[in-house]
Amino acid sequence: MGKIPEKSMTSLAKPAASSVPQGAWVALILPLPSSPSQDPASISDYGRALQAMSLTSKVMQWSADTWLLDLTPCLSYWCQESLPVVDTIRKRLKSLFGADWTAAWTDHPWRSVLLATYMKERSLSGLTVLPGPWGVSPLSTASKLAGDLSWETWWQCWEALGPHLEATRLGRSLLLRRQASLMKRATTRLGWRTPGQQSHLSASSLERRFGRPLGEAWRWTYGSPDIQQKPQGSEPSETKKHTNFWLGSSFPWRPYELAVLPSISRHLEHPLREWNHLSPWLLADLDRLCECPDFLPEERALLIEWHLVLEDVGENIKDKQIEIFFRYPHSLHQEKGVHKTTLLQALYAFEQHFKRDYDPTILPPVITGWSLTLKERILHPKQVTTLFGDQEVLAGSSPHLTRKTSQPLALTQLENRLAIPLRHFTLKDDWVAVDSFIETPQTDPSELQHQNSLLALGRLRPLFTYIQPFPCREDNNCYFLERTMTKWWSQPSRTSQKDFYRVVDSKSQRHLWATRDLQTGQWLAKGLFG
């Protein structure tokens, strides 16, 4: 075995929280209508939903005055503006809602609601952005605010959460009230003055005492975001990722649905089965969809629902729903007459659907008709009309986005045509290999910080890491590479050090990046030198 040379150990300093939130959730508090002079169209729920949908297709009404916006699917679109994305969103909110609004941007919807309520209570307006989980770093602003959060604010947000839990069958109102009452009594009895004082309490212990909904709310407040807790099993489809898959089933997300969506339908004269036969009809229908009066040329599509009517050999009629999904907001009008991008995505979804649902040895059913519905899109602010139908043109709301150097429009358009996503990595400050980057095309890389001193660590590391590390045997061909520290504050372990070696497997002659448990002596292969 190789000897350990005298090398300096990697810094023990805790990492600074990233300046960009991993999720993109904005809670927006708007003033309730107070004077009759205010324009009723722009202050109605529907009007406000339309305004919010010019920022993202995913909007939820949290309470009478609070709206939740999931910016994640549209962030890449706003990243194309010349400004930093946060400034772009701030500018758009100002254009849409004037000066009197309070908004909070964090990595979790619940934390956004808490923070926006906290800001509103202190009469603070504008957009506040807080990265990362609360309380990660004792010096962070997020942690300070989390410490200042009062029980009154927390319970106020809890009251608004109740109806959503009930609507999504995650809790019953009577039980929720009883559990909340128990916890309120306990906090008074135990002298807990603020939630922040007890941020070290585990969500599971609260869940045991006061029920699952309160435990979950506590986890959302102080725990790791559920977005990062990938579920076990196979990787979810991109469509599911865009429909808040990472939030799990616990957060009661209820999207605001517009009453009227652009839609067209077709009844085929002759049933069809082959893609080559049905694609010309689909192309014509996409053109018809563009002609819908409520679908403006400036709008961008994210999801088209393709509802197929199928007839099997027994002449039974069945319905099938296929989702035509766009990785980035896509302009259907710009591809009018061709619809290359949409047809490719439709083909991928069509092939996947028929491959998954039908045995290849049996003739699949024929298609007798379909309907196309534009389910999700970024609305153009022109949709916001006054009571008399006049269209408002918002200042600084040009639909023509300027090019961003890091992700040109050509690449975005190309990615929209692929069956699988292209992966883009951005480095962040962390010495642990698997934590030293984020994979997202939607982050503004200029806002991530990375130090060259940490970059040097990568020189001795392999090009590939194993998704599932496996035990391996130490052989004579073993060279020490580096000694690092574990994250002792977040992952309690017996030792706080890890040694990494280059191990040459005696059978395959492969060069493995392996670590050795200092106590048990067991070897674990974590990477492979390319």
Place this chain on the structure above:
Amino acid sequence: MPSLTPPASTSLTNPFTIKAAYSRSVSRLPSGIPVLDDFLQGGLPMGALTEWGMPLGHGTREILMPWLARLTQQQESNWLLWIHSQNNLEINPSAWAARGIDLEHLRFARTSAPLRDLKPIFLEPLFKFIVIDSPQDFSDEDCAFIARQARRLQQTTLLLRNNLLRPLSSTTPKQSSHIWARLRLNTWRQPHLAPTSAMAPYGGLWVETIRGLPHRRLLLPLNIEASL
């Protein structure tokens, strides 16, 4: 566009030199390592398919890092794509960045069937340098298509094989990409010889030309800390 090495002037009167002259007239993409560029007569052929046998897990892919670093660091925005097919492996971006690669202009994709899942990439001239790493599902037709598109769109495409390539001969079974790849190479690791050797502890990398250039070998000392 990357800097080009001017083609050597060659007399075309002798028919036997036409093929060699044609080979040399192709624009080359240098790695920036003089000894390697000299060995490859300027670098990798641009607008062509190169097939490179390099078993995975032996550190042989290190030899490609100078090309990637050079292309991503140039002022012109060259977009690069690395397609890999190993389901149990994940990219370790910090290691790629530490080898001088600007991740901003590099994209990755994981698929065992690149043409099925990424065909529009090969129809657009956006990506100038594409590496297809050990594809599992890659037919003769796929090779022909990739080579044709590389020529048409001036893409430099590398097809990495997870095994060493064999020279074409009547006794060996025909390999699909023999006729489509302009340059065929092999790379394997030379284990260290002795602890006192200059190549200890990492040894070196052998590069062997199979097709497209005269058959010969080059041993590059491998120093991981200096990238090559």
